[in-house]
Amino acid sequence: MAKKANNKKPKGELGLLSLTALVVGSMIGGGIFNLMQDMSAEASLLAIIIGWLIAGVGMVLLAFSFQNLNRKRPDLDAGVYSYAEAGFGKFMGFSSAWGYWISAWIGNVSYAALLFGSVAYFFSIFDDGRNTASVIGASVMLWLVAWLINRGIKTSSLSNLIVTIAKLVPIGIFVVAIMAAFKYDLLTADVWGKMLEGSPDLMTQIKSTTLITVWVFIGVEGAVIFSGRAKKRSDVGKATFIGLSLVTAIYLLTTILSLAVLSQPEIAELSQPAMAGVLESVVGKWGAILVNLGLVVSVLGGWLAWTMFAVELPYQAAKNKTFPKWFAKENSRGVPTTSLVITSVLIQLFLLSFLIPNLNAYSFLFSLASSAILVPYLFVALFQLKSSWQEKASTPGRTRNMVIGLLATVYAVWLLYAAxxxxxxxxxxxxxxxxxxxxxxxxxxxxxxxxxxxxxxxxxxxxxxxxxxxxxxxxxxxxxxxxxxxx
Incomplete structure (x- = not known):
């Protein structure tokens, strides 16, 4: 953004490599640490590969839709829901914002479940992360973060750097170690999933990967925020495509390589996060310690930013008169207190899901968060298609944008069907x-x-x-x- 004292637009400072790194860093979240267990529980090697290819292509199309809409409709800057409102009316805009908010705060609860699964590795009082002690611990964290936000604390570049390192170092070591222990015969032992419980057909297996892939790709729209910092506008699309392709490859590698060192039933029996158990089976206990520490630091470091994001959504929607105005109420520090309290109370209620007998709280919560965000993503794809269709035939790039919108819509509809x-x-x-x-x-x-x-x-x-x-x-x-x- 240009300074008030200078009317000249600041020159972008990020080249293609830097933009790509930012896209990759912003996309990979804590979900990757349990990805191999989530995927292999219901899908075979072939289904996993197909599922990732569908997700990779679909998410690139959605990202291009976000970028195109951001470029040609800069007036719609209130959030993802503004596209639904502009294209399909007030109620659809509200519903999109509502679903996006639901996904955000339920996503926070799912990370809390994953966090205490890791903390339990070091402190047995938390058992498997699904007991009363875990609920109490998560509740303390929740309200401590809420208090800090209410005091006006902000995230810093240092905390973001620490979170990024905590994520990427264990992942890098994991990939290298697993490649060294690669067993081809084990990987190809059940390509079609004949040994899976119930022997589901290939299409059923592919569909079972849908909510998992959506979960780890939530935030794809974040790639758009870097566009204003690019040296060349043409680099934005390239960085998005390359970045998302790399992220898809990383997800694919961590999932497939795990099946080359442990069988699907063995991975299914691992404690969360499964990456710790897989790495421990190859390099010993220090591997599990590294992964669990990485996840703990990553989630603790990211909790503040995620909560602020969940609080900011209804606040911005209220300022835009899409949500009730009381969501926009601020304290003396400019913090949206009503939004903060309501969001925190809802998170607190869903923390009780940790206590539901025989329920995998993390899987349940991320699947619910993924389901909630499907509608907002569908509206983005539909608006990309509609706005491109309504342009004059002579508009540069109209045909390309229509194709992107059509294919993104097909992908969004597939998500709803397959979920x-x-x-x-x-x-x-x-x-x-x-x-x-x-x-x-x-x-x-x-x-x-x-x-x-x-x-x-x-x-x-x-x-x-x-x-x-x-x-x-x-x-x-x-x-x-x-x-x-x-x-």
Missing amino acids: DVNYMLLSVLLYAPGAVIYAIMRIYQKKKPFTMYELVVVVVLALLAIYAVSQLAISGSDLNLILFPAE
């Missing part, structure tokens, strides 16, 4: 209260709550919510019976 229907139903229960809050907000503003087509959407949402509640009632509120009905 676990049970998680989608649970996410409906989180979306439904949003429709009520939106209606109250519009009535308070003395405006018509819904247009006719929005009302149709609300009715469908309500029916799905009723069905989801009925399923909860039938199962006796046992999430395991809903998520895993065949077991």
